Amino acid sequence: MDKNELLEYIDANSSAITVFKDKVRSDQEARNKKRQPAKRWNDARIERQVDKYTDEFISNVYDKLSKGVKATRSTPREKWVAFIESNEILDSLEESVSMMEIGED
DSSP: OOHHHHHHHHHHHHHHHHHHHHHHHHHHHHHHHHHHHHGOOHHHHHOOOOOOHHHHHHHHHHHHHHHTOOOTTHHHHHHHHHHHTTTHHHHHHHHHHHHHHOOOO
């Protein structure tokens, strides 16, 4: 399983990605409102930033999972799914994302 397949799997079986993107988008919109009018970002730039943060988030999740799965390039998708399900990774991920605070303090 590669990073994109993991993203698709999590997105199809959990609300974690949607919740994460919503939190990042809200943070980026709040930051944008604080910028000078001439320096404000358009919606496309905000979405690119959301995508960037999501990619970094998935990379971190992927790296941690690949260590748990002891994955190699030839590790079958089924082994990944079995590891994710047996360790209730999606539930943990949803809980972590729901408790996450993204933004300026």
